[in-house]
Amino acid sequence: MEIPNRRNVVSAYASENILFLLEGLGGTLDLHALEPVTLESRWTVHLRGTSGHILGLFKGKLLTAVDDDLRMIDIRDPETSKSAQTVLTTTARDGRLAHMTTDNERIYVQGYGNADSSIFGSSDLITWNRIATSKEMDSTSRHFHDVCYDRRRRCLMVTLGDGNKTRIAASWDCGSSWDPLYTGPWQCLPILPQETTTLFGMDSALSNGLVILDHEAQDWRVVHAKWVFGAKWKDPVHFSRLIQLDSGTLLAACAQPQVVLASQDAESWYLIDARGFPLGRGLGMDIAQGFDFVATIGGGRLNIMTIDSIRDSFMEKNLALQKRLSLKVRTKGLAVTVRRKLRGW
Numbered sequence: 001m002e003i004p005n006r007r008n009v010v011s012a013y014a015s016e017n018i019l020f021l022l023e024g025l026g027g028t029l030d031l032h033a034l035e036p037v038t039l040e041s042r043w044t045v046h047l048r049g050t051s052g053h054i055l056g057l058f059k060g061k062l063l064t065a066v067d068d069d070l071r072m073i074d075i076r077d078p079e080t081s082k083s084a085q086t087v088l089t090t091t092a093r094d095g096r097l098a099h100m101t102t103d104n105e106r107i108y109v110q111g112y113g114n115a116d117s118s119i120f121g122s123s124d125l126i127t128w129n130r131i132a133t134s135k136e137m138d139s140t141s142r143h144f145h146d147v148c149y150d151r152r153r154r155c156l157m158v159t160l161g162d163g164n165k166t167r168i169a170a171s172w173d174c175g176s177s178w179d180p181l182y183t184g185p186w187q188c189l190p191i192l193p194q195e196t197t198t199l200f201g202m203d204s205a206l207s208n209g210l211v212i213l214d215h216e217a218q219d220w221r222v223v224h225a226k227w228v229f230g231a232k233w234k235d236p237v238h239f240s241r242l243i244q245l246d247s248g249t250l251l252a253a254c255a256q257p258q259v260v261l262a263s264q265d266a267e268s269w270y271l272i273d274a275r276g277f278p279l280g281r282g283l284g285m286d287i288a289q290g291f292d293f294v295a296t297i298g299g300g301r302l303n304i305m306t307i308d309s310i311r312d313s314f315m316e317k318n319l320a321l322q323k324r325l326s327l328k329v330r331t332k333g334l335a336v337t338v339r340r341k342l343r344g345w
Contacts, residue, residue, distance in 0.1 A: 013054040014290035055100040058107045065097035094118040101149040110147040117143040131175035138166040148191035185336035192242040201239025208237040229320035269321035275299040
């Protein structure tokens with residue numbers, strides 16, 4: 001269900017019983033805390049800035065990236081929730097803050113830049129340490145793509161780009177040292193740890209699909225997929241976020257095209273939301289998961305779906321992305337591998 005009076009939504013985040021929305025227009029950003037069913041406002045904080053993104057919650061504090069700053073709001077205190085406090089300011093070297101993850105004791109925030117980017121860590125939101133830069137991890141990289149803490153394996157994982165050697169790296173000591181995990185041809189962005197595997201959504205110019213790490217077999221496999229919904233989209237599909245519902249259903253937000261997809265097996269993906277046809281490009285498609293609802297954001301609009309309605313989408317058979325065996329794609333990947341070897345990678 002599209003919410004008609006929410007037309008300038010740039011970001012959203014959901015806890016079990018609160019939907020946080022960031023709306024912006026003309027250099028003004030408004031951060032709202034809403035009841036997810038009635039959309040009744042609990043409070044609103046006005047933020048000065050031209051661009052922003054809600055990163056998430058850490059120890060009762062809502063963290064929002066606004067321009068070069070990380071702003072904090074204590075949502076447990078009605079008085080302090082009326083204003084935002086700047087807890088971190090980044091430089092051009094660090095990139096704009098794009099994602100966060102936590103091991104419950106410590107928070108890690110990741111920047112996204114054009115020439116380099118950083119990951120910062122803190123346990124109290126007061127003292128921050130730069131624990132890694134993308135150039136330190138891989139001198140051929142331009143930036144980090146995502147950061148994620150895997151609670152089952154107690155490690156940090158990052159994805160990097162663009163056109164570089166190390167696509168995925170991991171740290172087992174809170175970011176003090178990093179090991180390259182994957183140096184194959186397929187570039188990735190979102191990370192989703194699961195019980196026996198970790199899924200990495202592709203952000204590649206060569207193929208669509210997933211790179212999957214099987215932890216039990218200690219091996220990698222790749223699911224290449226083809227866009228099949230009406231044959232309207234010819235370019236690569238770029239995944240921007242992956243989440244898993246309690247039922248096991250996978251949801252993927254894509255930046256190109258601006259759609260949200262659902263899958264039960266990571267091989268066949270069904271269309272559950274789109275921002276207009278013909279499908280367009282953009283960086284604003286996202287998903288926010290609450291207790292019994294999912295909010296999708298893209299093109300400034302907000303949609304709210306119940307978990308039941310997502311289940312119904314499989315019955316509608318709007319198949320959009322399907323696993324394929326493509327010799328052409330495999331040949332492209334082989335060509336990238338050969339070029340890397342010639343460079344000494």
